[in-house]
Amino acid sequence: RKEVEQDPGPFNVPEGATVAFNCTYSNSASQSFFWYRQDCRKEPKLLMSVYSSGNEDGRFTAQLNRASQYISLLIRDSKLSDSATYLCVVNWDNFNKFYFGSGTKLNVKP
């Protein structure tokens, strides 16, 4: 089993839609959780850190479920500019070793 698993998609949604991605992780001792966004042929950029209590940043909401070992990302009112690959990243046994999911591709259509 992979350390971090994501549905690769693609998720094809119309503008204005709400879309949610899940990511599962295998190690219950995981410490830190992140969502990164990566545009085609660009570097990954931090979208949000994910905190135990859940957190929101504008149209984006991230949640952590430690009991079921998954994190989620909800995007409301999707924009064309949200089209990208969303990477789930988890850190546990070594603060400097980060485990990446395979990424979920989102296409927002007009």
Place this chain on the structure above:
Amino acid sequence: DTEVTQTPKHLVMGMTNKKSLKCEQHMGHRAMYWYKQKAKKPPELMFVYSYEKLSINESVPSRFSPECPNSSLLNLHLHALQPEDSALYLCASSQDGGTLSGANVLTFGAGSRLTVL
């Protein structure tokens, strides 16, 4: 603008060439990383330096040789590469060993796109 700067942005080299990729950060981060990324795949960890010492080597072939001259600089020396080494090479940095959840966050450079002929 990214706070981690990588040069060159693009590099084409033959299998017998020797070249280097360079990375610089001025965020006071003490951990620096090299990742390799192929198309439609996530970044794959190669090396980690912590406080200027190599702390992780993910069984990378010796034709890739990392160097950390100081806390702000990270190099990746390339020699006798193969065409399958063509990829986007990403440098990243982080605080190192954050004591709070989420404190140790990776910041990536824009990458060096390498083509081996």
